[in-house]
Amino acid sequence: MTMKLDKEPRLAGVSASVLDWARKVAMIVNGLVDALATVAGYFVNGVLPLANGGTGSSTAAGARGALALGMLDFRNLLINGRFAVNQLALSGTVVLAAGAYGHDGWKAGPAGCSYSFAKVGNLTTITIISGTLRQVVHGIKLDGGDYVLSWTGTAQGRIAAGTYGANLVTATSVTAAVNLIVEFNAGTLTNVQFEEGTTPSIVEKVHPLEELIRCQWYYRTSYIGYPPGSTGVGGVLGRKTTLAASTSAYAQFEIDFDPPMWTTPTFSFYNPATGTAGEMRNETIGVNYGITTVGSSAFSANGVVVQAAVAPPASQTISLHFVADARL
Secondary structure, three states, rough: OOOOOOOOOOOOOOHHHHHHHHHHHHHHOOOOHHHHHHHHHHOOOOOOOOOOOOOOOOHHHHHHHHHOOOOOOOOOOOOHHHHHOOOOOOOOOOEEOOEOOOOOOOOOEEEEEEEEEEEEOOOOEEEEEEEEEEEEEEEHHHHOOOEEEEEEEEEEEEEEOOOEEOOOEEEEEEEOOEEEEEEOOOEEEEEEEEEEEEEEEHHHOOOHHHHHHHHOOOOOEEEOOOOOOOOOOOOOOOEEOOOOOOHHHHHHEEEOOOOOOOOEEEEEEOOOOOEEEEEEEEEOOEEEEEEOOOOHHHOOOOOEEHHHHHHOOOOEEEEEEEEEEEOO
């Protein structure tokens, strides 16, 4: 509605100054009405769309979805999506048998997998040469519903037994609390993200320490920077001096995990000097001992207690390496 004064007859008794003032008020009101009409045109059902600089929703949750933000943190339900963690110390061309693990969290598909990898800056890119590379998304992270998988590279990916696609695939009606596989075929691959919704958000860059802890929830080792079974390398764990020699004295190791692993892992132990599995080393006199556990209760997600199968001489230094594996 527009106020009109100029064409109205001069009201009796109204001075010219008052009429001029009324005209100015009318101009201001008309300007406000036009401005409000213009602004209203930017809205759809009371919501400012993304195309007009808005959030696309009248609620915070809806805005996050429209802006593809998801949750502010912990959006990516995969671990090691940028392939930064390599606890097995792999190098060169990696050749994996079916189901064997490579970089943390990632394992070969049913036909095996071979791949190479290169790091530029902080970003590692995998090049899958043959077979497929997959990750099992742990069911305890899945609330069910719609999910989207996105990545950078030429490899094609899929969710569960779905169709392979390029750089983005979705899945609907995912079952809650059940493990699910994401899988990739030949090509380059990095910045892999699996999250709730149907629109991918920006890549979540996890702090390196937190990424390592996430990986260690499934796999831990005392071999830092070396593959299991390596000899003469650092990271040897639990050097202890034995108790006085007697029928009840053993070299005992208490390996504690903080935080605990997600479940009780399978433990493997190695002789640091020879790489032999199931042994510990008496470094003082160069003797190897078998390993036994202190009862079935020795194993837990919190760690393990092991000891030499025989009583070593008193005041000797014993060492070992370990691997704890709870991968899916």
